[in-house]
Amino acid sequence: MLGRNYIKVLYIDLTTRKIKIERREDLMEYIGGSGVAMKLFSELVKIDQDPLDPDQPIIFAIGPMNTIFPVVTKTAAVFRSPLTGNLGESHAGGRLAMAMRFSGYDAVVITGRASSPVYIAITEGSVDIKEAGFIWGERVERTGKVLRDRETHIGSGKRSIIRIGKAGEKMIRFAGVNVDTYRHFGRLGLGAVFGSKRLKAIVIGGNRSYPILKPKEYNKVYNKIHKIATESGAMKKYHEIGTPINVVPLNEAGGLPTKNLTQTKFELANEIDGVSFAEDLLLRKLSCSGCPTGCIHIGLLRIEYGPGYKTKFTGVGYDYELIFALGSMIGVGDKKGVLRLIDAVEEYGLDAMSTGVILAWITEMFKKGLLTEDQLGLKVDFGDTEAYLEIIANIVKRPNTFYRDVGMGLAKLAEKYGGKDFAMVLGKHEMTGYHTGYGAMIGQSVGARHSHLDNAGYALDQTMDKLDKREMVRKLIEEEIDRCMLTSLHICLFARKIYGDKELVCEALDSIGIKATPKSLTDMGEKVWRLKNEMKKKMGFDFRELRFPKRFFETKSLNGILDTDTAKEIVDIYVKEGGL
Amino acid sequence: MPKVLRAVKMDQCIACMGCMLTCARVRYQSFSVERSAIRVRTAGGFQSQMIADICMGCDPPPCAEVCMSGALTPRAGGGVKFNRDACFACEKCVAACPVGVITMDNELHIPIICVECGSCARHCPYECLEMVEVETKDYVKEEERMARDVEEEKNAG
Ligand code: SF4
Ligand code: SF4
Ligand code: SF4
Numbered sequence: 184m185l186g187r188n189y190i191k192v193l194y195i196d197l198t199t200r201k202i203k204i205e206r207r208e209d210l211m212e213y214i215g216g217s218g219v220a221m222k223l224f225s226e227l228v229k230i231d232q233d234p235l236d237p238d239q240p241i242i243f244a245i246g247p248m249n250t251i252f253p254v255v256t257k258t259a260a261v262f263r264s265p266l267t268g269n270l271g272e273s274h275a276g277g278r279l280a281m282a283m284r285f286s287g288y289d290a291v292v293i294t295g296r297a298s299s300p301v302y303i304a305i306t307e308g309s310v311d312i313k314e315a316g317f318i319w320g321e322r323v324e325r326t327g328k329v330l331r332d333r334e335t336h337i338g339s340g341k342r343s344i345i346r347i348g349k350a351g352e353k354m355i356r357f358a359g360v361n362v363d364t365y366r367h368f369g370r371l372g373l374g375a376v377f378g379s380k381r382l383k384a385i386v387i388g389g390n391r392s393y394p395i396l397k398p399k400e401y402n403k404v405y406n407k408i409h410k411i412a413t414e415s416g417a418m419k420k421y422h423e424i425g426t427p428i429n430v431v432p433l434n435e436a437g438g439l440p441t442k443n444l445t446q447t448k449f450e451l452a453n454e455i456d457g458v459s460f461a462e463d464l465l466l467r468k469l470s471c472s473g474c475p476t477g478c479i480h481i482g483l484l485r486i487e488y489g490p491g492y493k494t495k496f497t498g499v500g501y502d503y504e505l506i507f508a509l510g511s512m513i514g515v516g517d518k519k520g521v522l523r524l525i526d527a528v529e530e531y532g533l534d535a536m537s538t539g540v541i542l543a544w545i546t547e548m549f550k551k552g553l554l555t556e557d558q559l560g561l562k563v564d565f566g567d568t569e570a571y572l573e574i575i576a577n578i579v580k581r582p583n584t585f586y587r588d589v590g591m592g593l594a595k596l597a598e599k600y601g602g603k604d605f606a607m608v609l610g611k612h613e614m615t616g617y618h619t620g621y622g623a624m625i626g627q628s629v630g631a632r633h634s635h636l637d638n639a640g641y642a643l644d645q646t647m648d649k650l651d652k653r654e655m656v657r658k659l660i661e662e663e664i665d666r667c668m669l670t671s672l673h674i675c676l677f678a679r680k681i682y683g684d685k686e687l688v689c690e691a692l693d694s695i696g697i698k699a700t701p702k703s704l705t706d707m708g709e710k711v712w713r714l715k716n717e718m719k720k721k722m723g724f725d726f727r728e729l730r731f732p733k734r735f736f737e738t739k740s741l742n743g744i745l746d747t748d749t750a751k752e753i754v755d756i757y758v759k760e761g762g763l
Numbered sequence: 764m765p766k767v768l769r770a771v772k773m774d775q776c777i778a779c780m781g782c783m784l785t786c787a788r789v790r791y792q793s794f795s796v797e798r799s800a801i802r803v804r805t806a807g808g809f810q811s812q813m814i815a816d817i818c819m820g821c822d823p824p825p826c827a828e829v830c831m832s833g834a835l836t837p838r839a840g841g842g843v844k845f846n847r848d849a850c851f852a853c854e855k856c857v858a859a860c861p862v863g864v865i866t867m868d869n870e871l872h873i874p875i876i877c878v879e880c881g882s883c884a885r886h887c888p889y890e891c892l893e894m895v896e897v898e899t900k901d902y903v904k905e906e907e908r909m910a911r912d913v914e915e916e917k918n919a920g
Pocket of ligand 1: 865
């Protein structure tokens with residue numbers, strides 16, 4: 184793409200240590216990002232084999248607008264999820280999209296398993312598969328440091344380093360991949376897939392330049408978008424307080440999942456709200472490359488590690504979802520506690536959301552006497568940061584059968600140990616930070632990757648006046664198709680207000696030589712959405728098998744008490760309306 | 764006085780890379796981070812602070828002094844002007860720059876060099892970069908001026 188009529192795909196086989204480069208004109212209709220990655224996935228996935236089989240592919244893809252228009256900063260990763268056994272798709276920002284852009288590859292596909300731990304270094308002129316034995320077992324941050332010093336041929340500021348920690352190496356099914364210290368492919372277990380390939384890290388970057396073919400047109404729309412992004416207030420929420428601005432309003436409205444969703448109001452919500460973080464601990468903000476917003480909020484974590492004021496500090500990135508998962512959901516109501524837990528999860532490379540929801544279930548199981556002190560190695564109650572830090576360490580250390588089982592994810596865990604009624608998973612994926620109503624619950628259940636970001640049902644809950652099931656379904660589908668389109672271009676979803684204007688997207692695409700209409704964009708989105716659902720079916724997903732833990736119906740949501748029949752009905756309408 | 768680029772507040776930088784992309788876009792009509800006379804990088808990962816490698820706007824400029832073809836000439840206020848047509852890609856300026864900010868572009872066959880246009884500063888959302896007026900660094904002129912002052916004082920006295 185970008186001045187050429189094909190998608191350049193780099194295939195790397197770790198088993199044979201050979202590569203292949205393809206220029207695929209046929210992929211152009213999927214534009215990039217999610218779409219292209221999904222199409223490649225559909226060609227390469229092994230339906231009958233385990234998600235951690237060496238032959239399964241990992242696909243990264245960017246879109247034509249990445250880096251060259253403001254706030255178009257994301258990279259899609261598609262893989263088979265070892266957590267759900269089904270479709271794995273995760274998105275990350277940071278510097279990765281820019282690094283891929285200037286390396287010249289629109290998509291990178293990795294298959295096979297290396298005979299020993301490796302990392303891959305990719306630039307425009309070289310692909311090297313290098314030994315990584317010396318960093319196997321290393322923490323996420325340290326791995327980044329070592330590789331930064333080693334891979335100096337890709338200039339500092341232009342490369343991206345993505346890597347796993349111990350969690351990924353041990354194939355814990357909710358291990359993520361860290362991107363440039365503060366961003367992640369968090370959800371659905373990409374880290375475990377890296378581990379299964381003995382792949383510790385990828386360093387990518389390059390010095391390619393592309394001519395601007397229509398400078399006049401391009402500069403005009405670039406400046407227009409840049410102005411909206413920096414002056415209109417469209418990005419204000421994300422820039423100022425950031426996503427944690429939601430904590431207090433959601434709590435007041437009664438939608439903040441608290442203590443394993445036994446409550447939707449947290450008595451300590453004010454303590455862990457975005458404003459409180461900003462005023463007390465905000466250290467700085469950062470941005471993904473090519474975005475003027477600066478939404479990445481870094482908090483100061485100061486730790487006294489010994490007598491005599493022995494003190495150290497570090498910067499920890501925080502966001503709404505992390506504050507929910509490692510805060511309200513487990514009853515931790517102090518900022519320092521939340522940051523310490525985030526820091527621990529970062530060190531090992533675990534998905535923060537899945538980890539938090541699992542900790543919440545463990546706590547309730549223990550309190551109910553369904554898990555013993557023997558199994559846990561300690562006692563635990565909501566709000567006990569120290570105990571949680573120990574449990575997180577044990578999840579990675581795996582000292583006994585119980586902890587080994589934790590590594591399979593909550594759905595499987597509850598299957599074996601019980602407590603399914605309060606194991607907060609939807610579509611086998613640990614829940615996200617909203618108990619706002621049917622929109623959130625069903626949105627995550629039916630969304631292609633069981634992420635709240637698939638269709639933003641939680642937002643529907645907060646804007647729809649009264650429940651109209653058909654209308655809700657229509658809006659969920661429409662939103663997911665729209666987002667399939669956005670993530671194929673790979674526009675950051677925070678920039679929906681800017682790029683929601685499809686005419687503007689077309690104008691931007693036109694200025695870089697890609698013809699599109701609002702209709703053709705929507706059609707493309709729908710095609711990607713259909714492809715996802717088709718692939719899910721092939722991998723064994725069935726809407727009729729969707730189950731909702733009872734707890735969702737026991738605890739009052741932002742829209743009151745929900746009932747099972749209505750939920751089932753909405754799913755049925757969804758299947759029918761969507762023709763799925 | 765014409766102004767020169769200064770990275771005055773890099774401790775406010777959010778690492779958006781907007782400045783680099785702007786330099787490439789405006790000066791070289793390119794999508795690139797390589798074709799940029801300003802380089803923003805971390806001092807050692809995102810947990811550290813950001814650093815900008817930029818032209819110092821020397822006055823007189825050593826890069827222009829070694830330039831034989833007249834492609835680089837001193838610019839009033841500091842730094843250089845660049846005449847692309849005169850450049851024959853000898854790379855002498857690259858070696859002459861005391862802070863090593865000049866790179867050669869192997870495709871365009873010209874040095875990527877700052878001309879103090881200020882575009883990057885205008886696109887920085889966090890006011891890290893600024894075009895500022897600087898006092899002359901030309902110590903010869905400065906000494907002459909001081910000598911004149913002394914002379915004038917004497918005469919006045
Ligand atoms: S390019 Fe280097 S030598 Fe030339 S004016 Fe700038 S800093 Fe001085
Ligand atoms: S002042 Fe102009 S030439 Fe110099 S770095 Fe900035 S944009 Fe580039
Ligand atoms: S434009 Fe400003 S904030 Fe962005 S990278 Fe450059 S100096 Fe930093």
